[in-house]
Amino acid sequence: MSDHKTMTLTLIVWRQKSATDPGKFETYTAKNITSHHSFLEMLDCVNEDLINADKEPIVFDHDCREGICGMCSQVINGKPHGGQERTTVCQLHMRKFKDGDTIYIEPWRARAFPIVKDLIVDRAALDTIIQAGGYTSCHTGGVPDGNAVMIPKPIAEEATDAAECIGCGACVAGCPNGAAMLFTGAKVSQLALLPQGRPEAAARVLKMTAAASECGFGNCSNHYECGAVCPKGVDVKFIARMNREFIKAQFA
Amino acid sequence: MQFTSSSIGRKILMAITGQAMVLFAVVHLLGNSSIFGWLNGGINAYAEHLHSLPLPIIIGFRLALLALVCVHIWFGIQLTLENRDARTKQYAVKSTQKTTFASENMIWTGSLIALFIVYHLAHFTFQVVNPETAALKNLVPLHNEMVPNVLGMVVAGFKNFFITFIYAGAMVALFLHLSHGIQSFFQTMGWSNDRSQPIIIRLGTLVALGLFLGYVIIPLTVFAGILKG
Numbered sequence: 099m100s101d102h103k104t105m106t107l108t109l110i111v112w113r114q115k116s117a118t119d120p121g122k123f124e125t126y127t128a129k130n131i132t133s134h135h136s137f138l139e140m141l142d143c144v145n146e147d148l149i150n151a152d153k154e155p156i157v158f159d160h161d162c163r164e165g166i167c168g169m170c171s172q173v174i175n176g177k178p179h180g181g182q183e184r185t186t187v188c189q190l191h192m193r194k195f196k197d198g199d200t201i202y203i204e205p206w207r208a209r210a211f212p213i214v215k216d217l218i219v220d221r222a223a224l225d226t227i228i229q230a231g232g233y234t235s236c237h238t239g240g241v242p243d244g245n246a247v248m249i250p251k252p253i254a255e256e257a258t259d260a261a262e263c264i265g266c267g268a269c270v271a272g273c274p275n276g277a278a279m280l281f282t283g284a285k286v287s288q289l290a291l292l293p294q295g296r297p298e299a300a301a302r303v304l305k306m307t308a309a310a311s312e313c314g315f316g317n318c319s320n321h322y323e324c325g326a327v328c329p330k331g332v333d334v335k336f337i338a339r340m341n342r343e344f345i346k347a348q349f350a
Numbered sequence: 351m352q353f354t355s356s357s358i359g360r361k362i363l364m365a366i367t368g369q370a371m372v373l374f375a376v377v378h379l380l381g382n383s384s385i386f387g388w389l390n391g392g393i394n395a396y397a398e399h400l401h402s403l404p405l406p407i408i409i410g411f412r413l414a415l416l417a418l419v420c421v422h423i424w425f426g427i428q429l430t431l432e433n434r435d436a437r438t439k440q441y442a443v444k445s446t447q448k449t450t451f452a453s454e455n456m457i458w459t460g461s462l463i464a465l466f467i468v469y470h471l472a473h474f475t476f477q478v479v480n481p482e483t484a485a486l487k488n489l490v491p492l493h494n495e496m497v498p499n500v501l502g503m504v505v506a507g508f509k510n511f512f513i514t515f516i517y518a519g520a521m522v523a524l525f526l527h528l529s530h531g532i533q534s535f536f537q538t539m540g541w542s543n544d545r546s547q548p549i550i551i552r553l554g555t556l557v558a559l560g561l562f563l564g565y566v567i568i569p570l571t572v573f574a575g576i577l578k579g
Contacts, residue, residue, distance in 0.1 A: 111444070115567065136555070169361055169519055175443050175445055176443035176446075177445050177447070182447070198523065202441075202442050202443045204441055204442060206441075207437065207440070207441060208437055208569035209435065209438060213553070217533060234427065254370040272447075273437070273444075274433070274437060274446070274449055275436055276433070276453060277357075277358075277433070277436065287553040298488045303355075307356060307357055308356065310357065311356070311357050315436055316436030316437060317360070317429050317436075318358075318361060318416060319355045319361075319363060319453065319534075320453065320530070320533075320537050321449040321450075321453045321535040321540065323446055326447040326448040334537070334547070335542065335543040335544045335547065337537065338536075338540045338541070338542050338547075339543075340540075341361070341362070341538055342539075342541075343540075344359070344362075344540075345539070348353065
C-alpha cells in the first residue's frame, strides 16, 4: 500500500434507541482510517472500538456493499448517500474526506420512513406502493420466442433506465416534501413504456400514487432534489411521464 | 381517489391555475405598457377601452380571475401543510443540490403576491389609497369625451417612495415565484423530458425576468422623473 497516512475524523451520529425514543446526536472519533476505506468500513472500525469499549455500536443498514441492493441509507453532511454522483453510501470512499473532517451522519428523514434504530429506517412504505400496482398481472406461459413482442430499442432503453431504481429511498430522503414521486414515477414509467404494462397503465398510476399518499409521503412540488441524489441517476423525466399517465388515466 | 384530493390532481390544478395567471400577467403588462404612449391616448385610452366592454364580460372576467386565485391559494396552502407534515424533522446539515430559494419559498413569495394584489386593487381599482388622485374623480378630455385620468393616478402614486418600494418588492416576489412556477407547469403537465427540461427551466426564468423588468420599469421611470403625467 503506497499510502500509509491515516485520518482521524469526528463523527456526529444520530442515535435513537427505538421508534419512540426522541433520539439525539452523539460525537465519536474515527481513528486510523485510510483513504481506501469505504464509508461503511469506516463505520465498522468505529463500531469495533465501541464494542471493545462495551458500548452500543451504531446501527445501520447495509447488505451487498456493491452499490446495487439499495439497503444502505445514510444522510451524510445533509446529502443522501453522501452527495457523490450516482453513488450509494457503500461505494463512497474515505478518499473523499480529509483528515480532521467533521461528518454528520443522519437517517433518512420522512414521516413515511419511521426510524427503527439509529440510522435504520423502515422503508416498507415503498413496498406498499409497489403492491398497489407495480406489477403486470399477465399469465406467464411457456418461454416466448425472442422478439415475439417487438419493442423499439429507444423505448426498451428508457424502460431500463426507469428500472434502474434500487428502491433505496434516497429520493424521499432528499425531497424537502418527503415525497416518493421519483420512486413511483420510475415504476409507473417502466411498466407504461412496455407493451406488457400498457393494459393496466391507467389503473396502475392511480393506485400507486394514491398508495403513496396513504403511506404518508408528501406531494411533489418540482424541487428536482430527488433526481440529484438518486444513486442510480433515475431522471425526473419519469415524474413528468407519470404525470402524463395520470392525465391520460382521467380519460381512460 | 378523486382528482381534487389526489396528489397529482391537485398539482395539476396548481399548475393550470398558475399558468393561466401568468397569461393574465403577460396581457396585463402589454396593457400597462400603453403608458409609454404606443397607443393613441396612452393608458387613459386603454383603461377607457377596457371599461367600455359590456358589463357581463368585465364581471365574468373578474370572477374567473378570482376563481383562479382562490383555487391556487387553497390548494397551495393545503399542499404546503401536507408537505411539511410529511417531513417534520429537518436535517442538522442542510445541503440541497437542486432545490432553489425560489422553489422552497413558493408559499411565502405567493403570500406576498396575494397581499400585493389586495393592495394593488385598493390602489388602482377601488382607488382608496390616494383618494385625491383617484382616476374616477379626475376626468380628463380624450377624443372629445371626458375619461378617468389613469395616467395622473399612476404617476402621482409612483412619485411616492413607499408605493414604488412596495410595487418593486412585490415584483421581486413575483419573479421568484414565476422562476419556479413557469417551468414547473411543463413538468407537472408531463410536457418535459431530460432533453427539453434544461431549456424549459431557462426559458421559464427568462419569461419571469421579462415580466419582472416590464412591470418594475413603470414605477421606477415615474419615480426617477423620466415618465411624467
